[in-house]
Amino acid sequence: MEENEQKQYHFHEMELDDRILKAIAKLGWQTPTLIQEKAIPLLLEGKDVLVRARTGSGKTAAFAIPVIQKILNIKQTAARQEIKALILAPSKELCHQICSVLKDLTIKCSREVRCVDVSPQVDLSVQKPLLVEKPDIVVGTPARTLQHIKAGNLDLKRCLEILVIDEADLVFPSDMRKS
Numbered sequence: 072m073e074e075n076e077q078k079q080y081h082f083h084e085m086e087l088d089d090r091i092l093k094a095i096a097k098l099g100w101q102t103p104t105l106i107q108e109k110a111i112p113l114l115l116e117g118k119d120v121l122v123r124a125r126t127g128s129g130k131t132a133a134f135a136i137p138v139i140q141k142i143l144n145i146k147q148t149a150a151r152q153e154i155k156a157l158i159l160a161p162s163k164e165l166c167h168q169i170c171s172v173l174k175d176l177t178i179k180c181s182r183e184v185r186c187v188d189v190s191p192q193v194d195l196s197v198q199k200p201l202l203v204e205k206p207d208i209v210v211g212t213p214a215r216t217l218q219h220i221k222a223g224n225l226d227l228k229r230c231l232e233i234l235v236i237d238e239a240d241l242v243f244p245s246d247m248r249k250s
């Protein structure tokens with residue numbers, strides 16, 4: 072290989088579940104974007120990762136693919152249905168967008184990996200029954216998620232395995248970012 076020739080990775084080299092690979096193929100994605108190529112293997116190893124990349128570089132799938140893979144792994148041995156992943160994002164529009172990507176990527180395993188959007192699109196009471204069913208993934212804004220925790224609708228103490236904070240620069244207050 073030439074010195075400056077970059078090896079182009081493929082999704083099937085990432086040890087992903089067949090159902091995820093089929094969903095990716097259905098989306099027409101040929102190869103991972105650069106950020107996906109870097110982040111997915113580290114996240115699958117269980118590393119804590121901070122990602123910074125341009126808008127439109129494929130960050131959502133960079134965390135969504137490993138989240139789905141990890142849930143499928145956990146489900147092979149877990150006896151009880153629990154909420155395993157929490158994804159926080161600063162706006163209801165972004166929460167909706169994340170859920171839509173998760174839906175596309177779980178099209179072949181939608182029974183095994185269920186996702187609920189608890190962003191403030193509807194009243195708290197409407198979302199409560201969805202949380203009682205213990206979806207695998209909860210996506211929400213920090214404020215609405217906290218409301219559910221305080222109301223006793225969401226208990227993440229024992230079962231949470233994965234935390235994603237999308238647009239963390241907007242989620243955390245600026246005084247926290249300085250320290």
Ligand SMILES: Nc1ncnc2c1ncn2[C@@H]1O[C@H](COP(=O)(O)OP(=O)(O)OP(=O)(O)O)[C@@H](O)[C@H]1O
Pocket residue numbers: 099100101102103104107124125126127128129130131132
């Ligand atoms: N591997 C891929 N191959 C082709 N298209 C992809 C791939 N991954 C993501 N995309 C597409 O690229 C577009 C941008 O992806 P995405 O919204 O995840 O980027 P982002 O970095 O999260 O953007 P933002 O910062 O605006 O949230 C979407 O239309 C998505 O479907």
